[in-house]
Each structure stands twice: as structure tokens, then as C-alpha cells.
Amino acid sequence: MNIPMLLQHSHRRFLKCLLRTPFRRYHFMFHSSTHLGSGIPCARPFNSLGLHCTKWMLLSNGLKRKLCVQTTLKEHTEELSDKEQRFVDKLYTGLIQGHRACLAEAVTLTESTHKRKKELAQVLLQKVLVYHREQEQINKGKPLAFRVGLSGPPGAGKSTFIEYFGKMFTEREHKLSVLAVDPSSCTSGGSLLGDKTQMTELSRDMNAYIRPSPTSGTLGGVTRTTNEAILLCEGGGYDIILIETVGVGQSEFAVADMADMFVLLLPPAGGDELQGIKRGITEMADLVAITKSDGDLIVPARRMQAEYVSALKLLRKCSEVWRPKVIRISARSGEGITEMWDKMRGFQDLMLASGELMAKRQRQQKVWMWNLIQESVLEHFRTHPTIQEQIPVLEKKVLSRALSPGLAADVLLKTFKSGG
Numbered sequence: 001m002n003i004p005m006l007l008q009h010s011h012r013r014f015l016k017c018l019l020r021t022p023f024r025r026y027h028f029m030f031h032s033s034t035h036l037g038s039g040i041p042c043a044r045p046f047n048s049l050g051l052h053c054t055k056w057m058l059l060s061n062g063l064k065r066k067l068c069v070q071t072t073l074k075e076h077t078e079e080l081s082d083k084e085q086r087f088v089d090k091l092y093t094g095l096i097q098g099h100r101a102c103l104a105e106a107v108t109l110t111e112s113t114h115k116r117k118k119e120l121a122q123v124l125l126q127k128v129l130v131y132h133r134e135q136e137q138i139n140k141g142k143p144l145a146f147r148v149g150l151s152g153p154p155g156a157g158k159s160t161f162i163e164y165f166g167k168m169f170t171e172r173e174h175k176l177s178v179l180a181v182d183p184s185s186c187t188s189g190g191s192l193l194g195d196k197t198q199m200t201e202l203s204r205d206m207n208a209y210i211r212p213s214p215t216s217g218t219l220g221g222v223t224r225t226t227n228e229a230i231l232l233c234e235g236g237g238y239d240i241i242l243i244e245t246v247g248v249g250q251s252e253f254a255v256a257d258m259a260d261m262f263v264l265l266l267p268p269a270g271g272d273e274l275q276g277i278k279r280g281i282t283e284m285a286d287l288v289a290i291t292k293s294d295g296d297l298i299v300p301a302r303r304m305q306a307e308y309v310s311a312l313k314l315l316r317k318c319s320e321v322w323r324p325k326v327i328r329i330s331a332r333s334g335e336g337i338t339e340m341w342d343k344m345r346g347f348q349d350l351m352l353a354s355g356e357l358m359a360k361r362q363r364q365q366k367v368w369m370w371n372l373i374q375e376s377v378l379e380h381f382r383t384h385p386t387i388q389e390q391i392p393v394l395e396k397k398v399l400s401r402a403l404s405p406g407l408a409a410d411v412l413l414k415t416f417k418s419g420g
């Protein structure tokens, strides 16, 4: 049966027929109404995006959804030119072969604000995602990397700890990646996380990849690129990903949503230094490490450990298999750091065996998608020409109490929905 004839069939019959044909590699493009279940499908040969429908995809129950996902990328991305295809292939091959320069170039591509480059980045990510899935299957479902979120107030000793911890890993033949999410870069263009070049030894280590936060953009934007950088690093064979942030804003919540485990580093001093640490961030911690537990600081570190052990007991249980722990470490003497890693591995094993880790990752994927939608819809709304004109007028009316905020919002949304 040829393709035009197949087009006359309902989706299910169309797909069944297609499976019987020897030519199995098609790219499917549905009219947008197909998403609602009424469109007429048409098929094209496998295209340059490297996306194809395989047999199991066609047979699975989630058939329509999967096809639509493939379709969406196609609909939003023009055919790649030969040059673009070669570029994406080169990055992909270099990346999965573990070349750091290709990884760096790939991460830069995902950070680009250029429309076409953003599309190329999505094509590359899609390829990496397929690779990921295959590798995880080979790995019997075990994730390729352990994602650890790390936060703490400025001066807690994060960089010193990462340098020590990182060296310990690379000496054990692990590949470690450090990604930073700096909330200050989103507002002031400054940096709260300090200069990553202070991790002098680690930044020279060929088995470590350190990526500072992008220097501008919204937190949502930084979150997106960091999530994408995680995927790319994992594709590049990095088996431990540390995602670092400063615990003074919203960024630690964003980081907790990207990580398998969230670790909070606290210096052994209460009062002012910990003012910025919110209760919320402590609640998210799977492990609290009191830093600088050496010399004169051992006593306050012990006191602080006891305080946090009591405090964590009062918090609600987030996992069926893991209770948050409080430990003391010193990146100067090395005390407690191997034990810390043992605890982290213990966490990973328990969470994996119970299925909680994969469930958490699935939830995170969903959160990630919805955050992107939210951000993009809001951006679309704000940049709409009529809305842009109306916003200052309505804001003025709300401020002078001539209009209630609710009514002003309704007016704007109505204008937006009507297309302005």
C-alpha cells in the first residue's frame, strides 16, 4: 500500500499498515488538529533531524502522544541545511566521545538567545536524549549520573568543599561536572557565587568540567540552560553532576528541582550569617553538612550539628526510605568528607531501590516543562504590542484605586485572548 493511500485511513489503521511496509523509517507530520484527534496524518521520509518513529513507538498505548512530540519539534524547526546538520553531528559525536570542547560548545549553544541556534540546540538535545535512553537501558534502568544540588550561604565554604570533593572523585576515575546557578547574575549581572577560577586544581583537571552560571537572563532561563547542561554533561560521560547555588533566594528551590539529592552546607556560626537561610531550604535538604569543622571551629560545629539534628526531627518526612542527616566536615583537614560520600551513595542506593529516585526525576521533568510554559506564556503576554500599551495605563488606574487589580487583570487577559 503506498503512502497516499495510507493517508485515507484512520490513524490506527494507517499505522498498522505502515508497520507491514518494509520502509519503516518515516517522519510523521500531523496537522495541528491531529493533536485534538481529528487531523489527517501525512507521512514523510525520515528527515535530517534524526527523529524517527520506531516500531515500539507505534505499538505502544501512548502512541499518539509520542508521535505528537516528534511532530512538534519538526513543526517548530525548519529543515536543517547540510552545514547545520554537520555542525549538530560534529557536536553530538564529540560530546558522546567525551571531548570537553564539544561539551562546552554544546552548552554555549543551549545558552544562545539566537532563534535558529536555539532550534539547533533542541535538535542536539533530542539526539542526546535518545542516546541517554539507550544508555540507561544498557545500564538496566540505572541513571547515567548522580545529580547533587549544593547550596549554602556566601562564605559557607562551598568552593573549597567542591575543590576537595571533586579531586577525590577524579582520583577515583569519576568524571565530575560542576554547574552553577547564580541568582545575582539574573538581576545585577554580578556574581554571588564568586569566581569559579578559585577552584584552581579542579579547573585544570581533565576529568572535571566547571561551568559558571550564564551572566544574564531570568532565573527561569538559567534554570532551563542548567537543566539542559545536565543532560549534555551526562551524555559526555560525567557521572557526578554538582549543581551549586547560593542559599539566599529562589535559586535553591530551582536547584532542588533539578537534583536527585539536595545538600546544604552551613558554616559553624549561627546568628547573622544564617539570617538569609530560609526554613524552606532546610526542609528540602537530604543532607546538612556543617563545614569548617576543624581547629577552634570544632566546638561550634558540634553545637550546630546537635541543633540541626533536633530541628530536622520536627520537619515532615519527604521520603519513605530516607531521613535527612546532619554531619560535620572540613575541607581543610578532609575530615568527614569520605563519610559524607558514603552517606550520599547510601541515599542514592536506597532511593533507586525503592523507585523514589526515578519517580522524583519524572516529577522534575514535569515541573521543568511547566516552568518553561509559564515563563514563555508570560513573556508572550508582556511583549504583546497592545498589552504593552495598556499595561502602564491600567497600572496607573490600579495605583490610584480607580480600578481593582482583579478587574485590570481581566481587561488585559481579555485583550490578549481576543488577539488585541
Ligand SMILES: Nc1nc2c(ncn2[C@@H]2O[C@H](COP(=O)(O)OP(=O)(O)OP(=O)(O)O)[C@@H](O)[C@H]2O)c(=O)[nH]1
Pocket: 152, 153, 154, 155, 156, 157, 158, 159, 160, 161, 192, 193, 194, 195, 246, 291, 292, 293, 294, 297, 329, 330, 331, 332, 333
Ligand atoms: N577553617 C576552615 N576554613 C574553610 C574551610 N573551607 C573553607 N574555608 C574558608 O572559608 C572561606 C570561604 O570559603 P569559600 O570556599 O570561598 O566559600 P563559598 O561558600 O564558596 O563562598 P562564595 O564563593 O562567596 O559563595 C575561605 O576563607 C576559606 O578559606 C574549612 O574546611 N575549614
